[in-house]
Amino acid sequence: MTGTCPECAAEFELSGVEQGEIVPCPECGVELEVLNANPVQLGLAPEEGEDWGE
Amino acid sequence: MATVGVLCGRMRVEEKLLVAALAEAGVVAEPVVPTGLPLPPSRHPLPPAPAFAGGPQTDLLIDRFPERAAGAALIAASRATGSATIDAGLAATGDRLTVATALAAAGVPRPNTHFAWSAEAALAAVASLGYPATLLPLAYRSAATPLLDIDAAEAVIEHRAVLGNGVETLALVQAGVAVGCSSCFVVVDGEPVASDGGPEPDAVAPNLAARAAHALGARLIGVVVAETTHGPVVWDVQPVPEFRHARPLSGRPVAEAVAAMAIRLLKARAPQQEPMDPHDPRPVLAPAGHLNGHGNGNLRAEAGEVRDGVALFA
Numbered sequence: 001m002t003g004t005c006p007e008c009a010a011e012f013e014l015s016g017v018e019q020g021e022i023v024p025c026p027e028c029g030v031e032l033e034v035l036n037a038n039p040v041q042l043g044l045a046p047e048e049g050e051d052w053g054e
Numbered sequence: 055m056a057t058v059g060v061l062c063g064r065m066r067v068e069e070k071l072l073v074a075a076l077a078e079a080g081v082v083a084e085p086v087v088p089t090g091l092p093l094p095p096s097r098h099p100l101p102p103a104p105a106f107a108g109g110p111q112t113d114l115l116i117d118r119f120p121e122r123a124a125g126a127a128l129i130a131a132s133r134a135t136g137s138a139t140i141d142a143g144l145a146a147t148g149d150r151l152t153v154a155t156a157l158a159a160a161g162v163p164r165p166n167t168h169f170a171w172s173a174e175a176a177l178a179a180v181a182s183l184g185y186p187a188t189l190l191p192l193a194y195r196s197a198a199t200p201l202l203d204i205d206a207a208e209a210v211i212e213h214r215a216v217l218g219n220g221v222e223t224l225a226l227v228q229a230g231v232a233v234g235c236s237s238c239f240v241v242v243d244g245e246p247v248a249s250d251g252g253p254e255p256d257a258v259a260p261n262l263a264a265r266a267a268h269a270l271g272a273r274l275i276g277v278v279v280a281e282t283t284h285g286p287v288v289w290d291v292q293p294v295p296e297f298r299h300a301r302p303l304s305g306r307p308v309a310e311a312v313a314a315m316a317i318r319l320l321k322a323r324a325p326q327q328e329p330m331d332p333h334d335p336r337p338v339l340a341p342a343g344h345l346n347g348h349g350n351g352n353l354r355a356e357a358g359e360v361r362d363g364v365a366l367f368a
Contacts, residue, residue: 007066007067008064008065008066008067008070009067009070027065028064028065028066029064030064
């Protein structure tokens with residue numbers, strides 16, 4: 001399976017990932033969340049931080 | 055051969071587009087990722103990233119660092135050495151109050167805005183402006199928050215005041231909300247070259263964005279223009295605008311425009327070799343009269359009125 005990093009547009013191979021898993025982009029290093037395992041859909045992993053009630 | 059550094063946290067689509075456009079123009083560009091590096095006070099304060107160690111030093115730095123606390127410090131240090139930079143001018147190193155003050159002083163249309171440095175002042179500002187209003191924290195790392203009614207205003211403002219460390223309490227309060235009625239224009243070298251795909255812009259909004267960029271001394275900036283009942287206003291700016299989905303206004307992509315500006319700046323600096331160059335071709339960060347003679351914004355003088363901890367801007 002091939003995934004595309006939404007941050008840097010790099011395409012890379014993924015295997016055996018599950019929905020909700022966090023994987024790093026091998027090119028830019030950003031953490032990605034597997035939104036859908038089949039077909040693979042990746043999104044930026046949510047960053048932990050104070051939301052200030054917003 | 056002159057080289058260009060792209061200051062960034064990581065190479066995203068925008069940075070890749072910039073490097074590709076510069077390469078197309080015959081300029082070597084390399085990412086400058088300062089993570090973990092010390093900052094020696096030298097002619098080139100930003101050494102190449104470890105992956106590029108031993109590579110050529112950069113002659114020009116393009117600010118694409120999304121985390122603005124670090125980005126502002128790095129750009130300020132780079133400017134102090136006399137290095138050429140492509141950045142958002144005052145918005146690269148200042149906060150939203152600095153930017154709002156400079157824009158107001160330049161006569162750029164803005165929404166009615168109050169500056170509050172306490173929760174009480176912020177709530178008083180919202181009560182004065184009416185609902186809906188928008189809270190814009192001074193730091194660009196924090197997103198704007200619509201305040202649709204008094205319950206939301208109290209919840210957001212008191213939450214920030216109680217759990218924040220003081221900095222989170224400082225904010226601008228602007229009349230209205232910009233949701234669904236705003237466009238972000240990417241201004242490069244004084245020219246609005248792209249928008250974020252909002253409503254088809256007329257000539258007024260892009261020109262307003264260009265005026266804002268000029269007032270801030272910005273070479274590369276995103277300017278959010280909102281339509282109001284009183285006409286378009288500059289709602290906010292983006293020191294490091296995204297443009298991967300931007301729609302060119304004149305057929306020239308953002309990255310190509312930045313590359314052209316980089317070449318112009320490199321040519322202008324070519325005969326100048328001294329580390330501290332008093333004749334940097336870059337214009338001052340704000341037009342004459344907007345800053346005092348010491349290079350610091352005279353914020354008290356530029357605020358229209360200060361009352362009960364709230365600065366009122368014209």
